[in-house]
Amino acid sequence: MNMKYIIAVDLGGTITKVGLLRNGELVDYVKMPSRQDLDMTASLPEIENAIDFLLNSNGVKRLFGVGIAFPGLVNNKKSIIISTNEKYDDGVELDLDRWADEHWGAPFYIDNDARLAAIGEWQYGSGRGYDSVVMMTIGTGIGSGVIMNGEVMYGKHFQAGSLGGHFVVDYKGRLCSCGNKGCVEALSSSFFLHKIIKDHACLSPSFKMSSQNYDFKEIFQLAEQGNRDALLVRNECIEIWGAAVINFIHAYDPEVVILGGGIMNSHKVIVPYIEERVSKFAWTPSAKVSVVVSSLGDYAALYGLEYCLRKKIKDEVFGKSSVSCPLKPSDSAPLC
Amino acid sequence: MNMKYIIAVDLGGTITKVGLLRNGELVDYVKMPSRQDLDMTASLPEIENAIDFLLNSNGVKRLFGVGIAFPGLVNNKKSIIISTNEKYDDGVELDLDRWADEHWGAPFYIDNDARLAAIGEWQYGSGRGYDSVVMMTIGTGIGSGVIMNGEVMYGKHFQAGSLGGHFVVDYKGRLCSCGNKGCVEALSSSFFLHKIIKDHACLSPSFKMSSQNYDFKEIFQLAEQGNRDALLVRNECIEIWGAAVINFIHAYDPEVVILGGGIMNSHKVIVPYIEERVSKFAWTPSAKVSVVVSSLGDYAALYGLEYCLRKKIKDEVFGKSSVSCPLKPSDSAPLC
Structure with a gap:
């Protein structure tokens, strides 16, 4: 088979x-x-x-x-x-x-890709059991995906839910490659890391000189060792990711926000900081919103694709109203 | 009857x-x-x-x-x-x-209130004929409402779509009364106007001294007369509303953004500026997003309530699956 x-x-x-x-x-x-x-x-x-x-x-x-x-x-x-x-x-x-x-x-x-990662986590990872999920993926760029009340969010032109990396969090901020100003991505992604270092007002000249050499892995390692410049960069990026998470909560009203991307190897530093910021600043009177780490890691989008492909084929073969087809890995019966 | x-x-x-x-x-x-x-x-x-x-x-x-x-x-x-x-x-x-x-x-x-204003405009005002609408209401506070693919957005805890005034657009910005930092509302609403003036780095001392006396109507009038201080305040607030509109477009993927609230008496100044900002900065490759003024003005939320009340009563009496009940003012038959 x-x-x-x-x-x-x-x-x-x-x-x-x-x-x-x-x-x-x-x-x-x-x-x-x-x-x-x-x-x-x-x-x-x-x-x-x-x-x-x-x-x-x-x-x-x-x-x-x-x-x-x-x-x-x-x-x-x-x-x-x-x-x-x-x-x-x-x-x-x-x-x-x-x-x-x-x-x-x-x-x-x-x-x-970020929408698929959210779908993967929702079906097979940290989002299982929830029906309202936001995932933020911090990688080369910054992406997001949204599941609201059990439905994947697409919107009129397939943009809704997936442009969280391009929410403005500093309206006077840096120009982003998407054309917008002050995006989360322009202020705190790997793609912009050398510009973030080069433009920073408070970093030492020697650190700025070697801005091209750093990636986030090194920034987090140096910060851990107490390097002042790396600490400034790291903490500011985490603060921006935190502001992004608050915007996602205010925009989409999820039960859980999942954080993913390679940077999550440093989740022990990132997650407590963002959790604290969310509990202090987000307006969530009905229920605490959990902030958790992706459990599928780098492979979340692959799992999302698997789910979507199976769903697409099922819908095409059996029609959208069919509800008897197993879609989760726990269902051991052969697909349709 | x-x-x-x-x-x-x-x-x-x-x-x-x-x-x-x-x-x-x-x-x-x-x-x-x-x-x-x-x-x-x-x-x-x-x-x-x-x-x-x-x-x-x-x-x-x-x-x-x-x-x-x-x-x-x-x-x-x-x-x-x-x-x-x-x-x-x-x-x-x-x-x-x-x-x-x-x-x-x-x-x-x-x-x-802002969600109801959006519903009112969608059913009876500037949003008619669209199925994906965002409305931003600029009043004492700043609110938003979202209709996506013909459905009013509520979210898991009834917050989704209505907290646009509390999107962060300046992550280092002023504390908002909602508890968050750098919200659209904290930076550009009537409620915060005297603080906006008092805290501003570039306004004249005499203008700051009388911060309590101004409302947006006066700010717009003074700006029109060329008052430098009022121009600074006015233009910065419009810039922030523009950033908010871009965030709404990136978050919810609407066909149209409707601007409402008392401030829209000055729509001839506000709308062209925001339209320009949207066309320059928003990532909308599929279709131009229209930016329009509320046509129901101060009464949009009243119309929204009328629609929702009639819908609630219809659903309770006839069940949610009934689709034959006229819900629009153009339908002249008596309700249900």
């Missing part, structure tokens, strides 16, 4: 992950540096190669579906990339449905 | 409006200064008096329903005020269902 395998590709700004999943389980994966020098068309052959490698080495002859988690705005109904943000800008021109069909004869699904 | 009359009360921070409506039409109303020295319990007798005056002077013997638009968080299903913000703080203890029943034997409905 190979029919239930799916391939999920998370096309990150720094790392591309290709996963082989079956029935809510990540069976095998490849993790490779994204080719930041290439556009999307030129990146696809490497991805095809990784997919074929996974299929061959796991003896998979037929795919149930192929999905891509994309760092931009996506129309998931038409499988079209709507808009990018200085990454894979040629994506809007591609016919990816056809790409998947021609290569593997498989149905295709694409959505925003 | 008196059965279709409803009373709608908009309990503003500065002005309280009591309207008599029938079938989507505002038949008569009373507009009186809110008693800022009183709590809600002590304010109710004046409201009762205004309601009875309207009923008597219009010969109305029986009410179809009574509603209140409240400037705080409300559970509209249970008719309970959940949380206030330095206005009518005793509201959370009141049994308003009983209040309406004892006085007029009428069903009762209560919801957040």
